[in-house]
Amino acid sequence: MARDKPLSRRFVLLSGGAALAGTALPRGTAAAAKPTRQARSVSTYAVHDYPTNPYLRPQGGPLPGPRPTPNTAKTGAALLTNSAPSTPNSTMSTLAAPLATTAAGTTPSTLILYDTTNTWGWLGELYAIMVANLASHFGTWTAVPVVKYTSGMLNQYSCTIYIGSTYGEPIPTAFLNDVLAGTRPVIWAYDNIWQLTAQAANFTAQYGWNWSSFDFSTVAQVDYKGQQLKRYSANGAGIMNYAVVGSNVSVLATCVRSDGTTFPWALRSGNLTYIGENPLVYISEGDRYIAFCDLLFDALAPATPxxxxxxxxxxxxxxxxxxxxxxxxxxxxxxxxxxxxxxxxxxxxxxxxxxxxxxxxxxxxxxxxxxxxxxxxxxxxxxxxxxxxxxxxxxxxxxxxxxxxxxxxxxxxxxxxxxxxxxxxxxxxxxxxxxxxxxxxxxxxxxxxxxxxxxxxxxxxxxxxxxxxxxxxxxxxxxxxxxxxxxxxxxxxxxxxxxxxxxxxxxxxxxxxxxxxxxxxxxxxxxxxxxxxxxxxxxxxxxxxxxxxxxxxxxxxxxxxxxxxxxxxxxxxxxxxxxxxxxxxxxxxx
Structure with a gap:
């Protein structure tokens, strides 16, 4: 007996599966010179944008009823296999074999650094989970709070990815110095880039670019590899703009404002790839998130056909x-x-x-x-x-x-x-x-x-x-x-x-x-x-x-x-x- 259902899971998928994570959130403070935020309201994202959709926004705060009994039988540490280099307060994962095509005999490893301080520090772990999931396609990964970074850790991995989600996270000098040493690829997304540039007196001369301020223009499109990717235009968190972008800098993707003018979304110079916003928020099908997914190949499996x-x-x-x-x-x-x-x-x-x-x-x-x-x-x-x-x-x-x-x-x-x-x-x-x-x-x-x-x-x-x-x-x-x-x-x-x-x-x-x-x-x-x-x-x-x-x-x-x-x-x-x-x-x- 077939029946005509007015309600169906298909609708749930199109809502919950349409997008993910994030809105402009309050930030902390930082000692180094940094761009300022603007208070902006966030409008709706078609019919998908509602505050209780976990596929659109990270959910936080108390539930309306008694909190469920925590699941203590399984934790990240117990679930995953520890075989990567030893690091403090970290979670590690090892795959039997990488899921991407890599050079013979090699298994790429990724160090994921995430923020943990201030009111919204809990978001850092969620973003690190998302990066870990993507990095697993290529090989092993290790996730560590950035405040726990110690000197030389970066050199133990094929690539390091840092998601700056807390404005003014206290980043250890050891990490800044290791990035500037330029020995291994680093992908840095969004906040706290000003701490890195302040650490190097010659940053602009060394890398050929420097930030200017967050751009709060309406951006509904990011151009990458000849495709026009979607972006949630009401995302009011701002995208980094630049005072200098030299000829030795590769602009990997470009933001397109509503008036047609452009500025870089992601750029690369030397060992450093910088993305001017958090690519893990407001994700929909065909979103600029997939540019981030592809950029991981450059650092972890560049020979992939x-x-x-x-x-x-x-x-x-x-x-x-x-x-x-x-x-x-x-x-x-x-x-x-x-x-x-x-x-x-x-x-x-x-x-x-x-x-x-x-x-x-x-x-x-x-x-x-x-x-x-x-x-x-x-x-x-x-x-x-x-x-x-x-x-x-x-x-x-x-x-x-x-x-x-x-x-x-x-x-x-x-x-x-x-x-x-x-x-x-x-x-x-x-x-x-x-x-x-x-x-x-x-x-x-x-x-x-x-x-x-x-x-x-x-x-x-x-x-x-x-x-x-x-x-x-x-x-x-x-x-x-x-x-x-x-x-x-x-x-x-x-x-x-x-x-x-x-x-x-x-x-x-x-x-x-x-x-x-x-x-x-x-x-x-x-x-x-x-x-x-x-x-x-x-x-x-x-x-x-x-x-x-x-x-x-x-x-x-x-x-x-x-x-x-x-x-x-x-x-x-x-x-x-x-x-x-x-x-x-x-x-x-x-």
């Missing part, structure tokens, strides 16, 4: 779906030589009869043999099955829409406000390793009853889970295919703080701080109609952002499609990506 791969995922398929539609989609993709992933929800629940006039529905896959047969058929046509939870809802409690499969979150407590925006509250009451394992075990049981094996891949419903749930998934699945949430405490070893949270997507394969391989999910999904606060997203939007993602030299165009939508939407995107030079690959090949 250019290639562009594509992934397509069929979304939210439960036992009530039309098997004829599923077979038609599989036939089309097979005819185009396109392997694909398809998400399976093994059991459909409508416990309160939301769509059936109060009559509860409980439909396991085994009771719908035609749908189970369609799944088996899809496997023969190049499909890879992806687990999508057990029921894609929590219980008979609305979480936050209808309590019906495909509509609600399964592994995270979410509520809805009167203005239709969402609150990511934290763990559900029963959240634990045993509970999460029980959901996956039940999913496996239902699949086996229908004659299907349990998949090697997972996408958490609603792109939301707790640190505990991610840990359980790491022990079950080969990879996650999704965007994900990250919390304070994952690097420091402190109890997981669900009041401080961000989300992130990746344009290439990573192994994130939970220790799991994560497949790219960077273009979002096709959505023919707008709904509530969520906009429509048509094939043209997917293709425009795929064009922007060509700047990532070994990147992906990864999108999702609902089989209940017109096949023409899928056909348009598939043919368009092929015309751009993307090659479709199977999830299992990554």
């Amino acid at each position: 250019t290639r562009h791969r594509a992934l397509v995922r069929l979304e939210d398929i439960d036992p009530t779906y039309d098997p004829t539609q599923l077979r038609a989609v599989a036939n089309y993709l097979a005819s185009q030589g396109v392997p694909f992933g398809f998400q399976v929800i093994p059991r459909y629940l409508d416990p309160n009869g939301y769509y059936t006039g109060g009559v509860a529905q409980n439909i396991p896959l085994a009771s719908m043999p035609a749908v189970a047969s369609a799944f088996k058929y899809m496997l023969t046509k190049g499909g890879a099955m992806i687990n999508h939870g057990w029921t894609h809802q929590y219980s008979n409690i609305i979480n936050p829409f209808t309590a019906v499969t495909g509509d609600d979150f399964e592994f995270y407590r979410v509520t809805q406000n009167s203005d239709l925006t969402l609150n990511y509250q934290g763990p559900l009451p029963p959240d634990s390793k045993a509970w999460a394992m029980g959901r996956f075990t039940s999913a496996a049981t239902d699949l086996r009853a229908a004659g299907l094996a349990f998949p090697s891949f997972v996408t958490f419903p609603g792109y939301a889970a707790t640190a505990t749930d991610y840990e359980v998934a790491a022990g079950i699945f080969k990879a996650r295919a999704e965007r994900s949430l990250y919390f304070s405490g994952l690097l420091t070893g402190a109890p997981t703080d669900y009041t401080r949270i961000v989300g992130q997507y990746f344009p290439y394969v990573v192994r994130d701080v939970y220790g799991t391989k994560v497949l790219p999910d960077n273009l979002g999904g096709i959505e023919p109609l707008a709904f509530e606060i969520f906009p429509k997203r048509l094939p043209a939007d997917i293709l425009a952002d795929a064009q922007r993602n060509l700047v990532v030299r070994d990147g992906f165009a990864s999108f999702f499609y609902h089989p209940s939508d017109s096949l023409s939407y899928l056909e348009t995107v598939v043919s368009g990506l092929k015309d751009m030079g993307y090659t479709f690959v199977a999830p299992g090949s990554l």
Whole structure:
């Protein structure tokens, strides 16, 4: 029994998955000469910008109810393998092999330095998590508070990345001197660059550039490698401008003001790459964030050959779906030589009869043999099955829409406000390793009853889970295919703080701080109609952002499609990506 759902996870993804992190935040003070801030209001970001969206802004402060019990069973230190050089108060990760192409016999290592002081110091760890996730694509990483830096540490790594998120962070002189020594590549983003320039009497002569002040112009575009990348124009934090940019300086990317004038977004001279803003805030599809993702290749894998791969995922398929539609989609993709992933929800629940006039529905896959047969058929046509939870809802409690499969979150407590925006509250009451394992075990049981094996891949419903749930998934699945949430405490070893949270997507394969391989999910999904606060997203939007993602030299165009939508939407995107030079690959090949 297929049904027409007015609410769907697809809308949650387009909202929560559209952007990430950050707004202009109060800053501290610094002893060195520095540019001044201007107080600016931050306007809305289309329908995506609402204060409780962790995929748009870092969440901080007390929850409206009792704080969830901290997850003490797993910390960043316990999760990750320590085999990088010893450093004080650090978190380290080592991959079995780098996920990027590197010179034979080498594994790049990254030192990540982050801010921790003053009111907003907690943001530094969240940004460091995001950088660590990206750096894992290339090899090992080590994350250390910048205030704990000691002399010579920089020379133990292939590259050092510092995200200046606290205005006036007390940066150790040892770090400044090691950067100026010029022995290893350094990527420095945003704040506190004035401390570095003040440390060198001849900085301008040595590097060929120097800062002037923050530019608060409206900038909605960053040009990089011939592509016009998007930028949230209402981001009022300011972008660094320059008093001097010499001929020996490489301007890597350019800000475009609303009047068409330009100034550098990122530049490089000698060992130093400087980005004039924090590239980890207000991230959307096709955003200038992907320029930052690509710049990491210059420091960590410069010999990487250019290639562009594509992934397509069929979304939210439960036992009530039309098997004829599923077979038609599989036939089309097979005819185009396109392997694909398809998400399976093994059991459909409508416990309160939301769509059936109060009559509860409980439909396991085994009771719908035609749908189970369609799944088996899809496997023969190049499909890879992806687990999508057990029921894609929590219980008979609305979480936050209808309590019906495909509509609600399964592994995270979410509520809805009167203005239709969402609150990511934290763990559900029963959240634990045993509970999460029980959901996956039940999913496996239902699949086996229908004659299907349990998949090697997972996408958490609603792109939301707790640190505990991610840990359980790491022990079950080969990879996650999704965007994900990250919390304070994952690097420091402190109890997981669900009041401080961000989300992130990746344009290439990573192994994130939970220790799991994560497949790219960077273009979002096709959505023919707008709904509530969520906009429509048509094939043209997917293709425009795929064009922007060509700047990532070994990147992906990864999108999702609902089989209940017109096949023409899928056909348009598939043919368009092929015309751009993307090659479709199977999830299992990554």
